[in-house]
Amino acid sequence: MEPMIKIESLTKRYSFKILALKGISLDIERGDCVGFLGPNGAGKSTTIKILTG
Secondary structure, eight states: OOOSSSEEEEEEEEEETEEEEEEEEEEOOOOOOOOOOOOSSSSSHHHHHHOOO
């Protein structure tokens, strides 16, 4: 089955020096309940902001 959301090798940089995300990949299937867990500065908010535009 094709995932509802598919991310492959997501990378985000702030300016040229700060690497916020590197190589994030995930598939979210229809009906899945997903949570983003991790310590401060792990990239949770950045990932969600990219997903929601």
